[in-house]
Amino acid sequence: xxxxxxxxxxxxxxxxxxxxxxxxxxxxxxxxxxxxxxxxxxxxxxxxxxxxxxxxxxxxxxxxxxxxxxxxxxxxxxxxxxxxxxxxxxxxxxxxxxxxxxxxxxxxxxxxxxxxxxxxxxxxxxxxxxxxxxxxxxxxxxxxxxxxxxxxxxxxxxxxxxxxxxxxxxxxxxxxxxxxxxxxxxxxxxxxxxxxxxxxxxxxxxxxxxxxxxxxxxxxxxxxxxxxxxxxxxxxxxxxxxxxx
Amino acid sequence: xxxxxxxxxxxxxxxxxxxxxxxxxxxxxxxxxxxxxxxxxxxxxxxxxxxxxxxxxxxxxxxxxxxxxxxxxxxxxxxxxxxxxxxxxxxxxxxxxxxxxxxxxxxxxxxxxxxxxxxxxxxxxxxxxxxxxxxxxxxxxxxxxxxxxxxxxxxxxxxxxxxxxxxxxxxxxxxxxxxxxxxxxxxxxxxxxxxxxxxxxxxxxxxxxxxxxxxxxxxxxxxxxxxxxxxxxxxxxxxxxxxxxxxxxxxxxxxxxxxxxxxxxxxxxxxxxxxxxxxxxxxxxxxxxxxxxxxxxxxxxxxxxxxxxxxxxxxxxxxxxxxxxxxxxxxxxxxxxxxxxxxxxxxxxxxxxxxxxxxxxxxxxxxxxxxxxxxxxxxxxxxxxxxxxxxxxxxxxxxxxxxxxxxxxxxxxxxxxxxxxxxxxxxxxxxxxxxxxxxxxxxxxxxxxxxxxxxxxxxxxxxxxxxxxxxxxxxxxxxxxxxxxxxxxxxxxxxxxxxxxxxxxxxxx
Numbered sequence: 001x002x003x004x005x006x007x008x009x010x011x012x013x014x015x016x017x018x019x020x021x022x023x024x025x026x027x028x029x030x031x032x033x034x035x036x037x038x039x040x041x042x043x044x045x046x047x048x049x050x051x052x053x054x055x056x057x058x059x060x061x062x063x064x065x066x067x068x069x070x071x072x073x074x075x076x077x078x079x080x081x082x083x084x085x086x087x088x089x090x091x092x093x094x095x096x097x098x099x100x101x102x103x104x105x106x107x108x109x110x111x112x113x114x115x116x117x118x119x120x121x122x123x124x125x126x127x128x129x130x131x132x133x134x135x136x137x138x139x140x141x142x143x144x145x146x147x148x149x150x151x152x153x154x155x156x157x158x159x160x161x162x163x164x165x166x167x168x169x170x171x172x173x174x175x176x177x178x179x180x181x182x183x184x185x186x187x188x189x190x191x192x193x194x195x196x197x198x199x200x201x202x203x204x205x206x207x208x209x210x211x212x213x214x215x216x217x218x219x220x221x222x223x224x225x226x227x228x229x230x231x232x233x234x235x236x237x238x239x240x241x242x243x244x245x
Numbered sequence: 246x247x248x249x250x251x252x253x254x255x256x257x258x259x260x261x262x263x264x265x266x267x268x269x270x271x272x273x274x275x276x277x278x279x280x281x282x283x284x285x286x287x288x289x290x291x292x293x294x295x296x297x298x299x300x301x302x303x304x305x306x307x308x309x310x311x312x313x314x315x316x317x318x319x320x321x322x323x324x325x326x327x328x329x330x331x332x333x334x335x336x337x338x339x340x341x342x343x344x345x346x347x348x349x350x351x352x353x354x355x356x357x358x359x360x361x362x363x364x365x366x367x368x369x370x371x372x373x374x375x376x377x378x379x380x381x382x383x384x385x386x387x388x389x390x391x392x393x394x395x396x397x398x399x400x401x402x403x404x405x406x407x408x409x410x411x412x413x414x415x416x417x418x419x420x421x422x423x424x425x426x427x428x429x430x431x432x433x434x435x436x437x438x439x440x441x442x443x444x445x446x447x448x449x450x451x452x453x454x455x456x457x458x459x460x461x462x463x464x465x466x467x468x469x470x471x472x473x474x475x476x477x478x479x480x481x482x483x484x485x486x487x488x489x490x491x492x493x494x495x496x497x498x499x500x501x502x503x504x505x506x507x508x509x510x511x512x513x514x515x516x517x518x519x520x521x522x523x524x525x526x527x528x529x530x531x532x533x534x535x536x537x538x539x540x541x542x543x544x545x546x547x548x549x550x551x552x553x554x555x556x557x558x559x560x561x562x563x564x565x566x567x568x569x570x571x572x573x574x575x576x577x578x579x580x581x582x583x584x585x586x587x588x589x590x591x592x593x594x595x596x597x598x599x600x601x602x603x604x605x606x607x608x609x610x611x612x613x614x615x616x617x618x619x620x621x622x623x624x625x626x627x628x629x630x631x632x633x634x635x636x637x638x639x640x641x642x643x644x645x646x647x648x649x650x651x652x653x654x655x656x657x658x659x660x661x662x663x664x665x666x667x668x669x670x671x672x673x674x675x676x677x678x679x680x681x682x683x684x685x686x687x688x689x690x691x692x693x694x695x696x697x698x699x700x701x702x703x704x705x706x707x708x709x710x711x712x713x714x715x716x717x718x719x720x721x722x723x724x725x726x727x728x729x730x731x732x733x734x735x736x737x738x739x740x741x742x743x744x745x746x747x748x749x750x751x752x753x754x
Contacts, residue, residue, distance in 0.1 A: 030322035030337055049366070051373040073248070073403055075366060075377055077321035115317070117338060216372060 001113040002245045003138040005169075007123040007131060009161075010154040013144045014176040016043045017209050018232070019122035022142075024218035025236035027079035031117040031245065034071065035081045038091070038134070039124045042084035048074050049216050056085030060108055061098040067108050068115060076221060080116070092129045101133045109137055118245055127161060135162055138169050140243045144176035144203070147188035172242060174235060175202035199242070201235040204228055248318060249379060249401030252417035256398070260380075263400075267367060267408070271375055275365035281305040284357040285425050286328070287436075288350035289474055289483065294436045296346040299423050300339075302327055312339050313423055328352055330480075349535065351480035355436075356428025359384045367407055376404035383424060388431045395427075439470055441486050447655050449606035454595035456605040457504045460497055460652050462590050464490045469583060476571045481531040484570065488528055491520050496648045500612055504601045506594040513589065516582045523573040527566040529684060533559050536685070543716040544709065551709035554702050558692055609653035610748040616646040617744045621736050629729040633683070636728060640676035643669060657747060665743060672735045675727050682721030689714050 006019040016039065023035040037044040042052045050072050059065040071080050095101035112119055123134050135141055141162065145155050155173055162168045175192060179185050192198050206228035208219050215222045220229040239245075264273045282304045287293045293300055299313040302324070310328065312320045322335045329351045331344035361382040367375045379401035387394045399420050408414045429436055445463050447456045468490035474483030495517045498510055537556060541549045573579055595601035600608060620642050627635055647669055654662045693710050696702045734740070 028323075030320070030335060030339075032318070032320055032338055049368065049372060049374045051371070073318055073377065075364070075374065078318070080318060 001116055001119065002140075002243055003109055003119040003121065004239065004243065005121040005123050005134050005138040005141050006144070007121075007134065007141055007158070008125055008143050008145075008154060009127055009157055010151060011125040013146050013151060013154075014203060014209070015125060015144050016047070016122055017212055018142070018144050018174075018176060018203065018235075019120055020044050020047045020212070021209075021218050021220065021229075021232040022236050022239070023118075023120040024076060024079060024220055025233050026118050026120070026240070026245070027076055028220065028233075029236065029240070031078060032115065033079050033118045033120065034112060034116045035074075035079065036119055036121045037082065037084035038088060038130065039122050040084055040086055040088040040091075041124075042086070044122045045081060045083040047212050047216055047218070048076075048079075048081055050074065050081050050083045053083040053085045054087070056082070057087035057091060057094050060091065061094045061104065063107075067111055076218070088124075095129050095133060101129060102136050105133045106137045127157075131161075132165060135168050136165050140169050140239070141171045142199075142239065143171055143173040145173045145192065146177050147175055147185040147192060149188075152188065152192075171197065172199055172239065173197060174199040177205040178202045179205045199235060199238050201231055201238050203231050203235060248316070249403055249422060250405045251399050251401045251420040251422060252405070252414055253420050254380075254398040254400045254417060258398075263380075266414075270370045271367050271407075273365065273367055273378075275363045275378070275380065277363070279305050279362050279364075281360045281362055282357065283360055283424075283428075284327070284354045285423075285428050286352040287355045288347055289353060289479070290350065290439050290441055291355075291437050292346050292348065292350060293343065294425070298343060298346060299425055300343060300352070301423070310335065310339055312342065314342070349480065350482050353474075353479055355434060356425060356430075356432055357386065358424050358428050359386075376402045376407035378402050385424065385427050386431050388433065441482070441489075442651075443467070444655050445652060447605055447653065449656050450604045452595070452602050453501075453504050453605050453608040454601040456608075457497070457501055458590055458593065461494060462587075464494045464497070465583070465586060465590065468494070472574055476574050478567055478571075481535065484524060484528060484531065488521065488524055491517050491524075492644075493648050493652075495521070496645055497652065500616070500645055500649060501608065503596050503598060504608065506596055509589055509593050513582070513586055516578075516586075520573070520579065520582065524570050527563065527570045529688060530559055530563040530566055532681070533685065533688065534563065540713055540716075543720075544712060548705070548709050548712070551703075551706050552713070554696060554699075554706050555692055555710060558696060605653075606656055609649070609656055613646070613649050613653065614744060614748050616642065616649055620646060621741075624732050625736060627728070627732070629726070631725060631728050633679075633725070636676055636679050636725065637683075640673070640680050643673050643676055647673060661743070661747060665747065668735060668740055668743075672731050675724050675731050679721055679724035679728070682717050682724065686714055686717050686721070689717070 004022075006015050006022075008015055019035060019037075023033050027033040035044060035048070045052060053070050053072075055065065056070060059067045059070055067082065071082055074081050095104070098104055109119065121134060121138065123131055141158075143155060143158055145151050159171055162171050173192070173195075175189050175198070178189055189202060193200060193202075204227060206219075206226065208223055208226050209228055212219065218232075219226055220233065223229055260273070260275065267273060284302045284304075286300045286302060297315055301311045301313075303309050303311055307323055308325070309321050309323050320338050322337065322339055324335055326333070328334045331340070331347050334340040334343055363380040365378040365380065367378065369375050379399075381399045381401070382396060383399055384394050384396040400414070400417070402408055402414075405414060425436060443463065445460055447459060468487055471483045471487040471490070474480070475487055495514060498505075498514050498517075534556075537552075541552065544552070620639065623635070623642060624639050627639075647666070650662060650666055650669065654666075689710060693707055696710075697707060
């Protein structure tokens, strides 16, 4: 089993839609995939029509409450979900109070091994004990980056933060919400792709991604021939190759 | 997809009835109909079924494999072709789960259904899923020529409680999670209806001649069941099971003399001997190919590639041998053997004398004791350096005892008989291993002759085969030297007492 975290510090960069679409692509590829929404906003669950759960906090901090009991099936083959819990807003405090957060979280993640081939974590967009814990536990950190100065600056901060963590996973940034009509997107995008850490597939800005809020399904499930659906598929294949799932 | 609870929906419950039966704030969303041809795959001896696995191939707009396991979400993987051998399975969870269960057997279709499917959900006022649904019209093909196909509508839901107000669901009969049993029944099969190892149910007090007929009929059924798979060459185990049934039949006829009319039986013994002979070559070649990975591992990696001409030669000889076996199994001689033997078993007279009329338990006890003692007699005194010839004879005697234990196992306490078979198997593994190495070495010499005559074959191929022959000889020697210790255990007081106990449990019953 491999675990991938979608994480960045800045909101509104296509993190959750990437988590949902990549998890769906992995599931369509035949991997038993679990999408774990750690973001108390619960947007990933909204996209998949899974209402927020309860007891989620306890299932992370307490040994005896099994995580798998909270897993919900989705409408899609091989794709299950651990929905967010509004209680997750206190996850920082709870992890801190419980002690040894990284060890605790790693054990919870390990409890999913054997049932799933891949866990995709949608993390809250903040620097916190939660991000610190996740970053030190997963196999790779996927960071969506809009080719804009602000977003690039964020990537810099993310990398600096990750570098400080002991046994942090590899950071794999990818271009998100790219608008090819914008000169700056093209220029900065090219500069990013010169960085060998960057995944080479760029996710275009597309209205069909925004419409996921209406269709409440991954793009590939409703409009599989759309360029953005193909892009998520290609990005997933690249990640699969890089991480060795 | 999801783990579904399935219900048999009455014919008058349509989509509208479903909609109107839901709770007020709930609504039903159904996708358009998709058509699927669903084929259930398993090995001939139901290894997946026995391991709690259900594997289907679904052909609709795409072709996918679906693996169902109790308590787990189904796993769905797109495939290009129907998998037959473990290596054909898509990498990942399906291969990791199914391949070990299959081992060396091939997947065959064991049943099929046609479905018209509508996936869907019931959602609440917020658009959140309350339960996922699958509404399916399933058609199972007719079992026989004159029969009609059966069709029914199944409603699957992962949270059927969410359909609470729907009276039709409350009244509906529950269906199993899949249609394997019904689909297999249409092909005249029942999950678990064939196993290589069967316990033949016998009664201790029944006349021995009756039990003998039961045993022989069971063996004939097994033999016949494996004929089509052997001819079609689905995997190596059809022939193996066919040969074992043939050998057991012959063993029963010789080991259990004095039970059935000897004159009626005599001609069949010769015919079964013919069958064994006609199929032996193919089995030897199968074993060679099955063992090839082991042989490769015996040689240094740098020269393993030099075995390829040998592998090609064996594969070619195997093709020829299979053709000859298929011819034999299609022959009038074989068909006559099978039908005459079945007729004979139906009306054969018991042999004159007390044994045939006496209880089965007495016969079992007497013959098992006799076979065990024969092994003790022939095996003791062979020492730490047993001659090859003696080991060969002992191997055959051990096999005879094994068959007797298996024929009569239903008459003894399970644990006792399992322990006796286990001890014996340890000894047999050594004797059998020794013999196999002998056969393989002889055969290797023959292959070398053939390859030597081929001018395109390089000398290093023969040198590598020489190294393989050396490795086989070493293994054979290791088996020979292992014999002594194994025999000391097998002939020791613990096992002896156990065999005494076996004959006394009998008489007390």
